[in-house]
Amino acid sequence: MPAPAGPDRSGGAGVSLRLAWRTILLGILGCGAAANAGHAAPIEIRWVGNGPSAWVEVVGLPPGLGRALPPDALLVFAEQESGAKIPPMAGTMHRDEARVRFEPRFPLVRGLRYRAEFRTAPDATPLVAPFRLPAEAVAPSTVVTQIFPSADTLPENQLKFYVHFSAPMARGVAYRHLRLRSGSGAEIELPFLELEEELWDQPMTRLTLLIDPGRIKRGVKPLEDLGPVFEAGREYTLEIAAEWRDAAGRPLRERFEKKFRAGLADRDPPDPRRWQIRAPVDATRDALVVDFDEPMDQALARRLIRVETASGQVVSGETELTNQERRWRFFPAVPWSRGDYRLGVAATIEDLAGNNIGKRFDVDLREGGPRRLEEPVVRLAFTVQ
Amino acid sequence: MKSSPLALGLLALGLLAPSVRAGLTAGMQEGKVELKSISQLAFGPEGVLFIADPKAAAILAVATGDTAPASGSATLRAEAINEKIAALVGTKSDDVIIEDLAVNPISRRAYLAVSRGRGPDAVPLLVRVDVQGQPELVALDRVRFARAELPDAPADVAPAAGRKGGSPRTESITDLAYADGRVLVAGLSNEEFSSTLRAIPFPFSRVERGTVVENYHGAHGRFETRAPVRTFVPYRIGGEQHLLAAYTCTPLVQFALSELKPGARITGKTIAEFGNRNRPLDIIVYQKDGRDYLLMANSSRGVIKVAAEQITPAAKSITAKVSDTDGLKFEKIDWAGVAQLDRLDARHALVVRTGAGRALNLETMALP
CATH class of the missing domain: 2.60.40 (Immunoglobulin-like)
Known part of the structure; x- marks a missing residue:
């Protein structure tokens, strides 16, 4: 300095x-x-x-x-x-x-x-x-490091984005610096749920950006009048302006954009029974690999899946999410022992469209079907040989 | 809580709980209120101010001691209140965030929840505005207070060791109110798309950790979804205490306070649609010429006035498709740029609204 x-x-x-x-x-x-x-x-x-x-x-x-x-x-x-x-x-x-x-x-x-x-x-x-006190002339250094979901095709009822920054940001101005554009460059009107509080994590390096649920939920006013934010088959760009200031008052080093295409709406609740589990081998610290059949919400997949022994004891280790949030890997702190284990998944986990296990984001009462899963944690068994 | 002849009789017979006998502030501890953050404010009886600290996931109840009744109908006005507060705390007005406004119904003094700074190190402050419109810091170093920790986040099932730096999950508190011995807290997570409404009995007891409910928004009778509550106000309908809640997406709904039970899953009855591009901010109830009205500030329509007599137990629930607006009849009142709203006295509201340039003004408005 x-x-x-x-x-x-x-x-x-x-x-x-x-x-x-x-x-x-x-x-x-x-x-x-x-x-x-x-x-x-x-x-x-x-x-x-x-x-x-x-x-x-x-x-x-x-x-x-x-x-x-x-x-x-x-x-x-x-x-x-x-x-x-x-x-x-x-x-x-x-x-x-x-x-x-x-x-x-x-x-x-x-x-x-x-x-x-x-x-x-x-x-x-x-x-x-x-x-x-003279202002300090310090060159901008904060950047957007990542936006989740990381896939380049998202369902047209995509619910959330997580925007990660390399340093703490300033609160209260987010929506001035976020733009969503269609493939033609036209700005999409009012795409976000604008909350004055803004949904930050404690260090203020991650912003949760919700798409206005009124434009996702079927049968409510904004969707009927303004239409959906995303339409299948079209291209979009989420832009973060360089003028957005970090907590130290400096602008971002550069603007950031995430381009993606909208795919079909996802109204199918996630079902862990469709996931592929590859069990590790006894006496190694190899990863337990779980392949989802669709990308999952990044933050919730990190937080709401655990490994337990057959008696229900939680196995400690490190998790990793790869393949555009389709693959979850778990590295145990100590080598695996031969025997039966379980994967525990909280039913509140969400896919990209906010569907939970056993429960859609918006439940169509005329269709009947499962409205609520009473079990808070779904368990899948696997065996270490 | 005011003593009624009945209460005094019961008191003599020893039938009332000690907390009732002793008043709302009797069980409070004296000391320094440690805030990690500040967002919503709400006054209860006896000058008790409830303060939401979302970073600490706690609600503080502070005995302000500001219990001398106001005399007459004083109007309050402070031009560029954001600059005045910035000057008081020695910073730029751009680094002051006015998070909420609450008027003490006894003294009619205005309290503001303020953050000094926009980053993670922002300093939470409680500010009171004097009759000349000048802000002063409310010292929280030695006050009587009680603290309620909000119930834990829905259980993290992954071991924390697998994630560096602790859980990034936080919960914003979107509104706070006191009704019938309970503090009502609306919260919104930054991970699961879920909104909770908690009812915490007050005075806070050590064991009671509140009630969590999931709110659903029944849209035109066909779909129902989890719905975040933006702002709400307690209101009696047909003799029963209800909440009138404005959701982040479109409608005004009602549900009975008695429905707030642990683990409950409640669906609000949609009673009004105010149309699009409408983000509710604050809602108050007032009386004029013997009739009750609701006044709702929102991001795009000035404020909305609704005659509350339309809200009855039998009021129609909106179940069909609507063209623009439906349900309760309402009037748009041309108060531009209102960001914060509370009732000042029987005839006036107090607002924080945009003024010239980047100034925010605190203004008294005659209730419409």
Whole structure:
């Protein structure tokens, strides 16, 4: 990191400013000040430190004045764009004999102008000391690293995307920087479920982007009026603009796009009995390989599948999802032992269209059929030979 | 909770539970409220403020002590409230997010949930606006409070060791309300497409971890799907406490609070369709000339006013295809750019809405 330049303090007029103010201040102080007229030290307001934890002090006060000052004698303002009347910054004032000090409660922000004001009476002309930490010129480095699903053909009732970033991002502006375009380049109108909260993980490196379920669910208004977001056979591009800022305030290094084609709608709930399980060999740490018959939701496939012994004890190990979220592999922490095992799959796992085990994303009541699977975990047996 | 003659009688006979006898704040601990994040706010009785902390998956109940009744009908206005808050916390207005607004129904003072910063290190703050329209930080260092942890996420079946950095699953809290001794919390996961509505008895007890239900949206009687609740308001219909909930996709639905039972699966009765391009934000109930009304802020239509007398136990459920809007009759009120809405007093609403440039203004509006 390059060394920051020195803070911008009142245009370099420090000495003359403080002498001039001393004269005014002594005038303001009236009788008390007159008694201290022989006090030689200059009265000075100054910023101490040149980083976000900088603070302000007024020194050279006549002895005893520091403690006698009102709590609002020294105020700091964080200047804002519109010029509306603003309150002073929150912080703590410390007073002693000949000095007052103000410590802001929150760290100072680079690039913002601050103004410290010291006055001895509400209507007195203040001593003023501006301050600004120069903005750091750091080259953009954050990028989109991955978008799930990773397949290039998605069902036309695709429900979710997970957008992964290389560093934490800024919240509250996502939908300004996301675009969905058809093959002709035309922007699709209102494709996303826009939630002010935005669905981030804790480190804010993964955003969950939901397609507006109103345009997937059959029989609801948005789908009937605006039509589906995706139509089978057509090409689409999900774009992430480079202007989107990361948590440090820097734009992305480059824009990102994911191109894909929409396939037929998927209204078939996932069924683990259709999955292929390739059992590993005894005394190895070879992977248990499970091939799904369709791509699964990436985050849920990572979280909602486990390996158990025949007695139900969870086997620890590492999982991996490959082949465009169609293949799940499990590497045990210790070598396999000969015997029977089970794969446990939570029924809440979803395919790309949000169908659960035993339950479609939207249930057509006229068709009857299974509406709910009571078993929360489906188990599939396999044997290590 | 106000004491009625009946309650006083029961109290004398020793028939009421200690929590009722002692008031809502009696069992609270005193100390520092640690927030990891802040999103939704809601006031209960006795100046108790409920605060959602989605990062910690917790609801805090804070005794604000702000229990002196307001006198008269004060109007509140703060131009560029986002800049004023930014100035107070020493940052740029762009780095201030106003997450929610709640008016204390006793003192009529406005409280704002604020995040200082947009990244994972954002600082959660509770801000109160004084009568001059200036914000002040509400100190949470030494207050009486209680905390309810939200029930665990649906069981992760994969061992955490298989995933680096812990579970990326989080749950946003999309709305919060207090009704009939329960705190109601709507949540939305960032992984499973599921919305939960939890009812947590208040005062919080150590063992009760709330009720989780799945909400379904019955669309025109034919399809039903899991549906995320965006905002809701408690409302009595035919003497029974109900919730009127606006879903993220289109309609307004109603269901009885008594349906919120552990593991329940409830389907809301669709009572209004407000048409397309409509994202509900906030909903309040108020009275005017002896009649009840609902007022709903949304992203595209200003605000929507509905005469609540249309909502009866026998009100029609929308079961057929509709051309644009259907069900309850409603009126569009031209309040542009409303992002947050709460009731200020019997005649006024308080809103946060877009002003000049990037400013957000806090404004008092006469209830329509």
